[in-house]
Amino acid sequence: MSELESFLQWALSDPLVELLLARSFLTKTQFEVLLIDIYSKRMGEVLSEKHRKRILRKTSKGAFFRSLKQAKNNVSRALFTILLLGYVGVLDSPELVPYAELGNRLKALIEERDSEKIREALVKLIEGSVRELTS
Numbered sequence: 001m002s003e004l005e006s007f008l009q010w011a012l013s014d015p016l017v018e019l020l021l022a023r024s025f026l027t028k029t030q031f032e033v034l035l036i037d038i039y040s041k042r043m044g045e046v047l048s049e050k051h052r053k054r055i056l057r058k059t060s061k062g063a064f065f066r067s068l069k070q071a072k073n074n075v076s077r078a079l080f081t082i083l084l085l086g087y088v089g090v091l092d093s094p095e096l097v098p099y100a101e102l103g104n105r106l107k108a109l110i111e112e113r114d115s116e117k118i119r120e121a122l123v124k125l126i127e128g129s130v131r132e133l134t135s
Helices: 003-013 015-022 028-042 049-055 061-087 093-111 116-134
Strands: none
Touching (some): 003 015, 003 028, 015 116, 028 061, 093 116
């Protein structure tokens, strides 16, 4: 199993990833192809069609790139939504600080994959923060 495949296996089975993904604008397939695209670019790898199909269980080249385009579009739209809300004053900078901190905590969680207490605390913190922002 390659490093990419190991990473995908972890990412797609992590409970926190599942929770965040369920509340995101991405489908599981879009998330997976986006991870493959970003990871392979960061590692300087060019995925052969055979390798990509093995990772994605026989997905066609067209389906892969269609899902990738949809994923990038969804991420772009989410970012523009945040920018729009910030521009009109709905999200002032101080209100966004906790989310930047949450992002950093989530990155730290990758190092502590087995720590269920940290994961549960982050889930509660994320859900509470999002509820507070959207209420």
